[in-house]
C-alpha cells in the first residue's frame with residue numbers, strides 16, 4: 001500500500017463561470033484538508049480542464065491557480081466535449097501522481113465520497129466507481145432518461161457500472177495501461193472496466209447542480225449512448241436513421257389503414273398484403289442502413305485518428321512536457 005498517495009483531482013469545466021467560484025472553494029478546502037490530515041501526499045493537485053469555454057471560466061481558473069499552489073489547469077484549444085476534456089486531464093496526470101479522481105465541477109458529485117474512495121484504494125482497489133445511491137434531487141425526466149440510458153447500454157452488451165457516471169478513482173497503474181487505448185470515439189465509463197484490475201464501488205448521493213445549467217440535455221445523452229462524439233460528416237447517416245424511423249411509423253399507419261380497408265371489402269385482392277409488406281420492409285431497411293452507417297461513420301473517424309484534444313495552455317502543471325493527446 002502506498003503511504004500518502006499523491007492525488008490529482010481532475011475537473012472538466014465548460015462555461016462554468018457561475019458555479020466555479022462556489023465549488024472551487026469546496027474543492028480546495030477538501031484537498032487541503034486531506035493533505036493536512038496526511039491522507040494524501042503534498043504534491044496532490046486540483047487539475048481544472050477548461051474545455052474551450054466561451055465565458056470567463058479560464059480566467060477564474062487562472063486566478064485560482066495564482067492564489068493557491070495546489071491548483072493547476074490546462075486549457076484545450078476548443079470545445080471537445082466532456083469525455084475528451086476528462087481524457088486530456090487524465091493524460092496530463094499520468095505518471096505525475098499515484099491516483100486520480102475525476103469529478104464534475106458543478107458540485108453534483110458529493111466530494112465527501114472521496115474519503116471512502118481513498119479507503120477502497122487502501123484496501124487494494126485500483127479503480128473505484130462512484131455510484132449514485134439515489135437520484136431524488138434530479139427531475140423525474142432526467143432520472144428516467146438517465147436510468148433508461150444505463151439499462152439500454154447494459155442490454156446492448158456494454159459493460160457499465162449501473163448509475164456510475166464519471167466520478168471515479170483510477171490508480172496510476174491502471175491509467176498507464178489505459179493510455180494504450182487509442183480510440184477517438186470515447187465512452188470512458190465503458191472503457192475503464194475493460195482495463196481490468198481489482199475494482200470497487202462507493203455509493204454517494206447525487207446533489208443538485210449548485211448553479212448554471214446542465215450541458216447534457218436528452219439529445220446529448222442519446223448521442224453519448226451511441227458512443228457520442230461524432231463529426232459533422234456522419235450527420236447525414238444519422239438523418240437516414242431518422243428517415244427510417246419516420247417511414248416505419250408511416251408504414252405502420254398504412255398497415256392499419258390497409259387492414260381496415262380490407263375488412264370493409266374496399267380492396268382489390270392482394271393489395272393490402274402487398275402494401276403492408278412493401279412499407280414495412282422499406283422502413284426497416286432504412287433503419288438498418290442508418291445503424292450500419294453509424295458504424296461506418298465511427299470507422300471513418302477512427303481511421304483518421306486525429307488528436308483527441310489539443311492543449312493550448314498549461315498552468316502550474318508539474319513538468320510542462322509535450323502532450324498533445326497522441327498517446
Ligand code: UDP
Nearest residue numbers: 012013014051081082085104105214215216
Ligand atoms: N463539460 C465539459 N465539456 C462539455 C460539456 C460539459 O467539460 O462540452 C463538463 C461540465 O463543465 C461538467 C461536466 O462536464 O463539469 C458534466 O456536465 P453537466 O454537469 O452539464 O452534465 P450533467 O451532470 O447534467 O449530466
Ligand code: MG
Nearest residue numbers: 104106108209
Ligand atoms: Mg452536472
